[in-house]
Amino acid sequence: MPKQLPRFEGRNTLLSTLSLEDQALISPYTSKVSLHRGMILETPQRAVECLLFPTSGVVSVAVSSEHLMCTIETGLFGFEGMSGASVLLNAKVPSTYLYVRISGSAAKIDTTAYKGLVRESWTIQRHFLKFTQSLITQTAYNAYVSRFDNIERRLARLLLMCHDRVLSDRIDITHQLLSKILAVRRSGVTVATLALAGKGLIHAERGEIHIVDRSGLEKLVGNSYGPPEGEYNKLFKL
Structure with a gap:
């Protein structure tokens, strides 16, 4: 049987599955924000100011083509994921859009604060990079299904x-x-x-x-x- 994502009600899975030491380290730097449908969380070629860890709602990843005048959505995530892939991968700016598709809420960490936390604990970065791997898998299946x-x-x-x-x-x-x-x-x-x-x-x-x-x-x-x-x-x- 297919495995659906386990639900950590009211919490973000990535933050909840950090080690207790890393949770204690990161907690003082998080704040709660609302996510409203239609919000653009990330834009290509614009530096990411904060990382968002949804606790509810749905965010989609999309690419846009000026030549074809269309936008294609390549993936989505909610309480199991996070924004800021370009920060995790040490890229200067993102290459995709992030849109809020279903309203919800998220934990927010400023990018500068996050980079400081990673210098204190490399296991935080390693933990979050696992989500990037899972999103790559989802994107591949999205392409297969679309075809x-x-x-x-x-x-x-x-x-x-x-x-x-x-x-x-x-x-x-x-x-x-x-x-x-x-x-x-x-x-x-x-x-x-x-x-x-x-x-x-x-x-x-x-x-x-x-x-x-x-x-x-x-x-x-x-x-x-x-x-x-x-x-x-x-x-x-x-």
Whole structure:
């Protein structure tokens, strides 16, 4: 069976799975911030001022092409992840956008403070880099699914991924936003949503989707969902 992400209610998994010593070191430098849908957390070629560790909500990773005049979303994360990959990898600036897709909250650490913490404890950096590895795995599967799965299966997988990251069976998301994330026409999302609802897997209302039968969604998507989540659990021994 696919392995979904374990839930640390109200907490960020990366911060919660640090050693007790590193948690004590990093805690005084964290503050709580709100994440509102539509917020742009990172922009290419602009230095990252802080690292964010979501405790709720969903953030997407995206690339934009001026030539093609489009934006493609390549990955997402919530309470299991963090922003600031360019800081972890010692790059001067990020190469992707980060958008808040589902509102929530996060723990915030200023970049300058984080760099000082890493000088005190190299195990903090090593711990957070594991998330980068898991996100690479997710991105690879996203590319595979986009190439070989139909819209209905892709939508089902996306809903499972969002369901992992919200502490409710109700997902606040619109057809318009789903079409952006999946890079398909809104009409295609509408047809796929009706198909999933017709199978009794979800219930759709204006601006939100209710998960009715999670196991049915997992059965529908098969191996397209699960391996990246299993990789994350393995990396963090969850």
